[in-house]
Amino acid sequence: MKNRITGRSAFLALLKDEGVTHLFGNPGTTELPIMHALKDHPDLTYVMAMQESLVVAMADGFSRASGKLVACNVHVAPGLGNAMGSLYNASFTGTPLILTAGQQEQGHGLTEPVLYGPLVQMATPLVKWAVEVTRLEDLPRIVRRAAKIATTPPPTGPVFISLPGDILNAEAGIELGRSSRIDTRVRPSEDSLKALAARILKAERPVIVVGDEIVKSDALREAADLAETLGCPAWQSPTPYGSHFLSESPSFMGAIARLQKVARDVLAPHDLLIALGGDPLRMSVYSEVDPLPDGLSIVQVGLVDSDLARNYGAEIALKADVKETLRALVPALKEAGGGALEARARQGLAALSTRNWAAKRKALVEQISKASQTSPIDPDWLALQVVEAMPDNAILVDEGLTSSRQIIGLRPHRDRYGYHALASGGIGWGLPAAVGVSLANPQRPVVCYSGDGSSMYSIQSLWTAANHKLPLTFVIVNNGGYRIIKQRLLAFHGDDHYVGMDFIDPPVDFTALARSLGLEAIRITDPQELKGAMKSAFSRPGAKLIEVVVSNSVN
Numbered sequence: 001m002k003n004r005i006t007g008r009s010a011f012l013a014l015l016k017d018e019g020v021t022h023l024f025g026n027p028g029t030t031e032l033p034i035m036h037a038l039k040d041h042p043d044l045t046y047v048m049a050m051q052e053s054l055v056v057a058m059a060d061g062f063s064r065a066s067g068k069l070v071a072c073n074v075h076v077a078p079g080l081g082n083a084m085g086s087l088y089n090a091s092f093t094g095t096p097l098i099l100t101a102g103q104q105e106q107g108h109g110l111t112e113p114v115l116y117g118p119l120v121q122m123a124t125p126l127v128k129w130a131v132e133v134t135r136l137e138d139l140p141r142i143v144r145r146a147a148k149i150a151t152t153p154p155p156t157g158p159v160f161i162s163l164p165g166d167i168l169n170a171e172a173g174i175e176l177g178r179s180s181r182i183d184t185r186v187r188p189s190e191d192s193l194k195a196l197a198a199r200i201l202k203a204e205r206p207v208i209v210v211g212d213e214i215v216k217s218d219a220l221r222e223a224a225d226l227a228e229t230l231g232c233p234a235w236q237s238p239t240p241y242g243s244h245f246l247s248e249s250p251s252f253m254g255a256i257a258r259l260q261k262v263a264r265d266v267l268a269p270h271d272l273l274i275a276l277g278g279d280p281l282r283m284s285v286y287s288e289v290d291p292l293p294d295g296l297s298i299v300q301v302g303l304v305d306s307d308l309a310r311n312y313g314a315e316i317a318l319k320a321d322v323k324e325t326l327r328a329l330v331p332a333l334k335e336a337g338g339g340a341l342e343a344r345a346r347q348g349l350a351a352l353s354t355r356n357w358a359a360k361r362k363a364l365v366e367q368i369s370k371a372s373q374t375s376p377i378d379p380d381w382l383a384l385q386v387v388e389a390m391p392d393n394a395i396l397v398d399e400g401l402t403s404s405r406q407i408i409g410l411r412p413h414r415d416r417y418g419y420h421a422l423a424s425g426g427i428g429w430g431l432p433a434a435v436g437v438s439l440a441n442p443q444r445p446v447v448c449y450s451g452d453g454s455s456m457y458s459i460q461s462l463w464t465a466a467n468h469k470l471p472l473t474f475v476i477v478n479n480g481g482y483r484i485i486k487q488r489l490l491a492f493h494g495d496d497h498y499v500g501m502d503f504i505d506p507p508v509d510f511t512a513l514a515r516s517l518g519l520e521a522i523r524i525t526d527p528q529e530l531k532g533a534m535k536s537a538f539s540r541p542g543a544k545l546i547e548v549v550v551s552n553s554v555n
Contacts, residue, residue, distance in 0.1 A: 018147040022045045
């Protein structure tokens, strides 16, 4: 005989069996059945955020920092509406996430009561699959399918389930089924590998551009091995999701700027672009200049169909796991290339030694250090102090935008989860994502580096960090406005009349905000106080905020 169970308890049991350890949420009346059932599931940690966009962003950060499936729950149609910006971010980065929302009871929804909305239609554009449960007996199949779809590339990504109140409160004898995961760690055929190796060896001046699948495939070491085997430069793609390459590899050059002319100039000396795990040239604002130089051939490896030959035809495009492919490709290159390839690699790496990441970092530090006495504080000097004060095992969550322009050039990527950046451009992600990152990595200190404008989209996140007593330090860079918009208004339109881009009358008091939400907080205006204050904060337990007042210069 099947065990009788309520929908609310079955839902939580199914999440746990799918590997979910934290449920991120903001409860409302239609979600009360879930809250009622939590007392019977004490091993599932409920993380409350004070607005639904934060709920999804925290879950997004947790998943990106752990590689695991996550779950979050929001409140009916307005809650889903609040969450849409963060859901866009999660969709952009392919975060495996189950988003649920309470829905009015079936039948009652026909009367279109207060807070009612067509949840499945609302969520559909931003998720891989959206569905409403209409029978309790279908709940296990739906949750199991949702978990499978969310975690299976290409690409991984969020899914949505609408949960009517009558389904959650119903009771029936049902089987919960079992979890399934699809193994997509496939490598190309031998013929394809040989063709790829031959094409790469044919190139005289290859260049590598790496994307986010390097992180998801855990292929940092393998990507560095490829570059070092070829003795060629490797660049992080213009859209930095996270730690795409081992910075201290002699072949790493840094991140390509998200500017078409800069990207074109970087690639112009080369005769073959090797794109690994992502769209290699995803840009931001429009330019008449095309980032791909004329005649530059592309070979590409990755699992996400839409990234393969997205905007430019590829001479060879292999739909395969990056790590598994590189594990086979590098030995094949060494065998086919022999001594000539070894000699070429030595010569290539020697030529890069004066301009690779390490060399550029040394020069960058010297340049930035000239501003050590500047007041108001120079944003690049602040970034350097943050990097140098962070413990080696710390994780950096970066939404500094203009104030973090040098971060990738200053802080080395050493592991796949050590750095997380805003990829989609939807600001307000950083603070709540850092909370999720910290919950996923309780043994590692986390630093969130955010601009003042971005932080005001999601400042309530501080309360959740304090509530969970996380080892998390927020560094808020206060330049009194939206500096990036000012820069673009000046650059694109020659206009320095900044309307709606300042918040200095009245100024925002971030330390007072932080204290009101339960955090220890200090404000720094003296550049010489930075390093000591940072080291102290980063080494102590608990959630803290450091507000740093920096220059509001536009250039």
